[in-house]
Amino acid sequence: MTERTKSPSAEHLKASVKEAIGKLTGDARVEAEGQRQKRAARAAKATETRDD
Numbered sequence: 001m002t003e004r005t006k007s008p009s010a011e012h013l014k015a016s017v018k019e020a021i022g023k024l025t026g027d028a029r030v031e032a033e034g035q036r037q038k039r040a041a042r043a044a045k046a047t048e049t050r051d052d
Helices: 008-025 028-051
Strands: none
Touching (some): 008 028
């Protein structure tokens, strides 16, 4: 069985949704977590494109 990994763009989308939910609800922790995940997804995408 192979392990499936999420693509950086899918992670970026998930992080954007989490950030938006944090903004809408006024939850600074969730918003900050979404921002952190977006940065991580951008970094993963940057390393992915360099490896090609």
